[in-house]
Amino acid sequence: MSARTVLHEADVSRALTRIAHEILESNRGAENLVLLGIPTRGVTLARRLAVLISEIAQTSVPAGALDVTLFRDDLAKHPTRSPHPTDIPAGGIDGKIVVLVDDVLFSGRSIRAALDALQSIGRPAIVRLAILVDRGHRELPIRPDFIGKNIPSARSERVNVRLVEDDRSEGVTIEA
């Protein structure tokens, strides 16, 4: 069991700053943006990105949480998961540019579930996807728009994202 660090604290922070700039660039500003994180670490990342974007664009960007548990297609393959709270910012998502935020993109099934969950809440104008780590092995035709880092991995390896708010330490490791 050897864990190798692929992103240090400073790398995570640089990656998020770059993603914040990329989101603003592709959106031509912060107008109509809503960041929705997928629990648990995606929510933390969405909050951080919202702060970064708000600082750069000098306007406040709302961030929330979107739980996808009840929309998953693999519930029967795992012990029962407990859902997390969903928190949609006050302005809602209708007609907005929603950026989904998650820590690791793997099979793409969480994102598929997230698209279904979004649909039950409203109808965004555009949905984009921001990911801290893309580790490959997609099982669905889903592709991120903003990527912190591509980390080619073996299917059997584990990619662990730790964030100060959730784990009291920060960094991304890959374990055999």
Add this chain to the structure above:
Amino acid sequence: MRHLLDTRTLDKVTALRILDIAEDMSDTQSREVKKLPTLRGKTVVNLFFEDSTRTRISFEAAAKRLSADVINFAAKGSSVSKGESLKDTAQTLEAIGADAVVVRHPASGAPQTLATSGWISAGVVNAGDGTHEHPTQALLDAFTIRKRRFGADSRGRDLSGLRVVIVGDVLHSRVARSNVWLLTTLGADVTLVAPPTLVPQNVSLWPVRVVYDLDQALAEGPDAVMMLRIQLERMNAAYFPTEREYSRRWGLDALRLGGLPDGSIVMHPGPMNRGLEISSEAADSERSTVLEQVTNGVSIRMAVLYLLLAGERDEERGGDQ
């Protein structure tokens, strides 16, 4: 969770998990699209050997909101009235492919029998058995108390230090029994108020206090007053002289309602006998949670069906809670 048969053996961690998942379910019910795909392809059978409209439609709504298929099996007018045994009925449901059976039965312990007999592999939810238990009612009552008390900050909280008074026909009430076990597990203090003839004999073994005078119990300023229905169909023996006398001594009238402290709530599992155990003033007041209880019932039943049906089936753990 494999079955939900009672609240007596429900531990605090599991109880809080059900309540917290019900919070999430409740949140989804304010969305534009209320239906979730979670239990697509699962079949829930409502097996009702006793008349009940409210509980049945509540379970039906819960199952449908989670996209499960629902089959309603009412004993009246079915093969049961032709003398079919519980075993044969159960095996028929098994052959149909039921994943969960929600059962209401006049005999205490029927759901337990169904769950442990090996006749069926489906998960069993007790929707009221005889004078034994009605666990989802107690869960929705606890959820309602918590929600009124803590609002959006309810998740993860128990009911420590809250005082609940349960008034009425405790003797015949499975709702009272389920509430006694669940509310005390969650840390609440429970006081029962009833005419001496409607207090069960073994009540000294319960973790509660018994008071015969309603005004005395209300003077202590409880956080919740739960009125039980006087089940007129069970009142063939003379438990109290007249309905009027019952209403005067143990009914929640306008005067008693007015004496309650700010923030205390009035609960009733329904259907209400207005003018008997509860006055219209109390039933329609701001304190009344009667309709919230109905709404919360759907969320609680969604949470229970989710816990029974969504995860990986753990066959070797069969028979546990």
